[in-house]
Amino acid sequence: MKRAKTKSLETINRQIMKSRINIIMLLVFLLCLLLVFRLGYLQIVKGDTYQEExxxxxxxxxxxxxxxxxxxxxxxxxxxxxxxxxxxYFTRHRNMSSGEIMDVAVELSDYIDMETENLSLRDKQDYLISRYPDEVERLMAEEQTLLENGNISQEQFNQELYQRIDEERISDILTEEDLNTIAIYVEMINARELNPVVIKSEGVTEEEFAEINESLDTLxxxxxxxxxxxxxxxxxxxxxxxxxxxxxxxxxxxxxxxxxxxxxxxxxxxxxxxxxxxxxxxxxxxxxxxxxxxxxxxxxxxxxxxxxxxxxxxxxxxTIDINLQLEIEELAEHHLTSLREMAEEIQQRNSRSGEIDYTIIPEYLNTVVLVVQDPNNGDVLAMVGKQLDDNGEIVDYHYGALTSTYAVGSSVKGATVATGYQNDVIEAGETLVDEPLNFSGNEQAISSFFNRDGKVALDDQEALMVSSNVYMMKIALGLAGLEYHEGMSLPTDIQDAANKLRNGLNQFGLGVSTGIDLPNEARGLSPDLSNAPGSYLNLSIGQYDTYSALQLSQYVSTIANGGNRVGLHMAKEVREGDANEEGAVLQSFNGKVLNTVEFSPAELSQIQKGFFDVFNTHDTATDRYGTGWDAYHELEPKAAGKTGTAEAHFNGDNVLNQTYTGYAPYENPDMAFSIIFPNMPYTVPFFPAQYLGRDVINKYYELYHEQEPVAPYEYNTNEFYSRLVYDSY
CATH class of the missing domain: 3.90.1310.10 (Penicillin-binding protein 2a (Domain 2))
Incomplete structure (x- = not known):
């Protein structure tokens, strides 16, 4: 039997060593290969990126x-x-530490004086810790020992420090120079690297400016x-x-x-x-x-x-004409303050005589907003708002024409009539009977201001002239598929009719965006009407939804220009900046037609003639006047428009919102306006505010048509006092 060969220990060790060397060489080779691949990746793939960095x-x-x-x-x-x-200015270089910034602040403090009143306590505390370590150690001796012995954490130490060093204690340590340095440091420390920040720009004196320029090399x-x-x-x-x-x-x-x-x-x-x-x-x-x-x-x-x-x-x-703007601001102030003074005088007379409680509360009469625009292209020529503050001083409220909305009353009736045409409820020139409306379950009849208890046949033109509430409410009933008869119940299924009526108002700009190129435009309130048939009828006469002065102006402009609702805009054009002269025009803004209201020529004519009659007509046969006749009938050339009165509540009291809207001249109008006086006294005939509209038109004629100046309307308390009737309008 053969004996198996055995390897010597030396041979085995050599083989093991050789295997290890081979493994090491393989690993070295793989690492070199990996390095080559990595270098190639960095140079070829990422080379441009790293070079850019x-x-x-x-x-x-x-x-x-x-x-x-x-x-x-x-x-x-x-x-x-x-x-x-x-x-x-201060520009923070790369890797600049907060300590280095503090050193610069200390140096700069010798050159400029800063406001220090608004420095925070924390800023002062941090400065004290940084620049007055001996004071901190004295104040925090016990806590410092505990911190060094590991009995409290750094966070606990800091919290105790911030609580202990209050404003009173820190004021005993920091000097005015210290506070000045802190104010500089606060402006500098938040600077981003290589991005200049302003340290001081308010009240830099000639001396400060010169001294810093002389020392820039050291700062x-x-x-x-x-x-x-x-x-x-x-x-x-x-x-x-x-x-x-x-x-x-x-x-x-x-x-x-x-x-x-x-x-x-x-x-x-x-x-x-x-x-x-x-x-x-x-x-x-x-x-x-x-x-x-x-x-x-x-x-x-x-x-x-x-x-x-x-x-x-x-x-x-x-698009603003600043001269027109300033003139109309003066008119608005004159009318607002005059109305307030008249209200105060009437209140005093009532108090002395004790005749009738007119409940005229003068302080409620504190606001007017109005807009003047070109009805053809949407240019806003003037936008004015004025208020009387608690001290009776005039303050500007121009943005109120954009952001505040009100129930505007009968001014919207032109849109109601147009909605009746479009939904085949009435035809141009159609006659309806103005009569008190008695509905089942209603204790009080609904009537028009000019006709409290009779029956008067009116066509659409005259309904606008005398501001028939009943004519408009019968249109609203027609939108619901109903014809009025005495004792009938108020309609219950009105959702579809309400949508038709609101859409009809919207097409004129009422309750929707006017397209104005300003943020925060208010669209107004349009509460649900599904279970409010009475409110639905009120919507037809402007007594429910709320609208802004801008919307009211766009509405009447749509009637004035023949049916185009043109978007309002404040920007006229962009020009290249040039300090010496007007730059080249880069962009022009023209009013965009947002929608076109569908009228037949006859329908449009009826509404426009009705608006003409509001301002200009006294029917001698019936002795009926347009609701704006008093203020507007003497204007030349003639103007047209609509007045409105809406019941409202303010602080629990009954008040009226008075609105006036119109355009001029009646033939080929080039201006339109809207005016809102909210919270007016709930009395008859406390309507002299409509004279502001007359004065606005006169001022426009003066500036744009070179007419002779006309003095603003002067209020006469005696003229109105004897005609006042409480709780009626």
Missing amino acids: VENAQFVEINQSVPRGEIYDRNGNLLVGNASKKAV EGITTGMDWERDYPYGETLRTVLGEVSSSEEGLPRELLDHYMALGYSRNDRVGKTYLEYQYENVLRGEKEQVKYTTDKSGEIISQEVVKEGEPGDDLYL
Whole structure:
């Protein structure tokens, strides 16, 4: 039997070593191969990317703010400009620590004085910890020992410190110089790398500016330059509607942060916050200057180069005529204050005589809003709102024409008549009987103001002239497929009819957006009508839904121009910014026809003639007057329009909203207007407010048609006192 061969121990060890070397070599080979692949990937695939990052580490482009475009009225009068002012800037270099920033703030504190009233306690506490460690140790000696021994955490130590160092204690330690330094530091510490921030732009003195310029070499990151702020040559006129711009300290407003960040803005950019400044931010913002900084390896700036000059924003020209705006503001103030004074005088007379309780509450009479526009193209020529504050002082309320809505009463009846035509309820010239409407279950009959107890046959034209409530309510019944007869029940199935009526009102702009190029437009209230037949009938006479002065103006303009509902707009054109002259027109805004109301010529004529009669006609045969005859019949050339009165409640008391809307001249109108006086006394004939409409037309004729000036209407308490009737209109 053969004996098996056995390997010596030395041979076995050699084989093991050889295997290990082979494995190591294989691993080395694989690692080298991986390295080759990785280097190839970095050079070929990612090479451009990393090269760009290397270059960006040395050359960084940033944007600097430029002045916004200016805003002008339609005639080139400057409404919003830019006032330049000296400013001190700080640019944070790369890797700059908070300690280094504090050192610069300490140095800069010797050159400028800052406002310190709004410094937070936390800012002062942090400064105390940083700059007065000995004081902190003295105040927190026991806690410091506990912290060093590990008995309390750093967080616990900090909480105790912030609670103990209150405002009173810190004021005993920090000097005025310290507070000034803190104010500077607060502005600097939030700066992003290589993005200049304003440290001070309000009240930089010539001395401060000069001294800093002389010391720029020693003040790291500090530069001087010019900043700007919005300037308003016409003061508070239209101030709210023109809008606001964020400050250099504020940057992107918190409530608009996501909106602007999505558009590529930086957090410290100054932007439009409200109304026109916000709406036309893309026009007004301009193109920012691009600066390329060269930094060394430590991140410090060693040179800078302007890559692209900044350009101010383009200029926005509005449809507003500032001269007309100012004149109508004066008229609105005159009428509002005069009506308030008359109400106060009548209240005093009542108090002395004790004849009748007229419940005239003067302080309720505190608001007027009105709009003047071109009815043909949607240009808003003037938008005015005035209020009397608690002290009886006039304050601007221009945005109320856009944001406040009211029940407007009979002014809407032209739209009700048109809805009757379109749904084959009435024909042009059709006669209906105006009579008290007695419904089953109703204790009080519904009647028109001019006819409380008789039966009067009226066609559509005269129904508008005398403002027949009954004529309109019979149209509403017809939309529900019903014909009135005495003692009938109110309709129950009115949803379809209500939709028809509301759609008819909407087609004129009532209850829908006017298309105005401003944010926050109110569309009004349109409550559910499915179980409210009485409210449905009231809707037909403007006593239910609510509308704005802008909507009321668009409505009457649609009648004036023959049926085109033209979108309202404040912007007329955009021009290239040019400090020396009007720039080239870059964009024009023309009124867009939002819809066309379907009239036959005969139907349109009936409504327009009815509106003419409201202002101009006294029917001697019946001794009936148009509801606006008193104020408007002497105008030349003639105007047309509609008046309205809506019952409302204010603080639990009965009040009336008085509305007036119209257009002029009657032939080929080039202006339309709407006026709303809310919360007027609930009395007859407390309607002298309609004279504001007359004065507005006269002022327009004076400015646009070169007519002789006409003095504003002067109120005479004696004329109205003897005619007052309580709780009736």
